[in-house]
Amino acid sequence: MVAQNVVFGILAAVMILSAWKVVTTKNVVRAVLYLVVVLAGAGAQYLLLASEFIFVVQVIVYIGAIVVLFLFGTMLTRAPIGRDTALDNDQRWLAALTGLFLLGVMIAVLADAFGDNKVRISGVQRTADVANSMFGPYLIPFEVVSVLLLAALVGAIAIARRD
Amino acid sequence: MLLNQFLFLAAVLFCIGVYGVLARRNAVLVLASIELMLNAVNINLVAFGAYRHNIAGQVFALFVITIAAAEVGVGLAIVVLIFRNRASIALDEADLMKG
Numbered sequence: 001m002v003a004q005n006v007v008f009g010i011l012a013a014v015m016i017l018s019a020w021k022v023v024t025t026k027n028v029v030r031a032v033l034y035l036v037v038v039l040a041g042a043g044a045q046y047l048l049l050a051s052e053f054i055f056v057v058q059v060i061v062y063i064g065a066i067v068v069l070f071l072f073g074t075m076l077t078r079a080p081i082g083r084d085t086a087l088d089n090d091q092r093w094l095a096a097l098t099g100l101f102l103l104g105v106m107i108a109v110l111a112d113a114f115g116d117n118k119v120r121i122s123g124v125q126r127t128a129d130v131a132n133s134m135f136g137p138y139l140i141p142f143e144v145v146s147v148l149l150l151a152a153l154v155g156a157i158a159i160a161r162r163d
Numbered sequence: 164m165l166l167n168q169f170l171f172l173a174a175v176l177f178c179i180g181v182y183g184v185l186a187r188r189n190a191v192l193v194l195a196s197i198e199l200m201l202n203a204v205n206i207n208l209v210a211f212g213a214y215r216h217n218i219a220g221q222v223f224a225l226f227v228i229t230i231a232a233a234e235v236g237v238g239l240a241i242v243v244l245i246f247r248n249r250a251s252i253a254l255d256e257a258d259l260m261k262g
Contacts, residue, residue: 001164004164005164005200008168008169009176010169012172015172015176015181016172016175016176017213019175019176019180019199020179021249022183022192022195022196022199023179023180023182023183023186023187023196023199025191027174028189028192031192031195032191035195035198035199037201038176038202039202041168041177041231042202042205042206045169045172045206045226047203048164049211050213051209051212053222054205054209054221054224054225054230057225058205061228061229061232062198062202062228062231064164064226064233066231066232066235069180069235069239070191070194070235071238072239073191073242073243074191074192076246077191077242077246077252084189085233086188086253087187087188088186088187088188089187089254089255091185091186094185095181095182095185095186096182096186098181098182098185099176099179099182100183101240102177102178103174103175103178106178107171107174107175110167110170110171111167111183113239114166114167114170115167116167117165117167118164118165118166118215119164119166119169119210119213119214121164121213125212125218125221127212130221130225133180133218133219133221134222138219141226142195143232144228145226148229148230148233149229149232149233152232152234152235152237153233155240156236156239157240157241158236158242159241160243162247
């Protein structure tokens with residue numbers, strides 16, 4: 001259990017630092033690449049929680065597809081590749097205050113509610129179990145989500161095409 | 164491993180995402196901050212799934228990932244359209260509906 005905690009600590013530190021860079025860096029492309037580090041760290045946390053399938057999906061969908069979409073978005077909107085000083089607006093301090101307040105509330109509530117409950121990993125949560133669950137009790141939500149993806153795809157094309 | 168260490172990590176990531184949404188003016192970076200928040204939610208879902216030995220946490224995390232993909236697709240299409248019409252994606256310049 002000690003080894004897992006050490007790995008968790010390293011990953012958490014890297015993720016929080018990178019997430020901070022995502023919201024503060026002056027370079028759009030760099031912000032998106034820091035986002036990759038956060039997403040990969042989240043994937044490693046899923047592995048630490050013995051959820052292998054969701055780790056693979058995280059790598060394929062988030063790091064493989066969504067980040068590429070972001071980079072396309074940066075290129076299509078002709079963001080300056082170098083430093084850009086106009087990325088933040090002037091309500092930065094209010095935003096920091098809001099974030100810190102929210103963090104304080106959440107930490108207090110979570111510490112109160114879950115004290116020192118432990119996660120006991122009894123074995124890997126197998127992909128077959130995920131599939132059985134998804135095509136069993138969650139079949140209708142699964143189908144609804146697939147229709148939603150199709151609608152989003154058609155909608156994105158309809159919005160962005162030139163006519 | 165404590166359950167709370169995952170929940171605290173997710174809370175910190177979520178609040179950084181909230182800060183990004185409020186403080187950034189580039190629309191692409193606002194979408195990136197929303198991704199940070201969705202990832203925090205996913206960590207929570209998977210952690211609770213492992214804590215309760217219930218597969219539902221993972222299934223719902225998968226649904227969240229799907230919704231996030233759809234959201235980014237439509238969101239970036241809208242951003243590209245705003246850029247085409249106004250030659251800028253600074254969110255405080257998109258103020259046509261302001262009285």
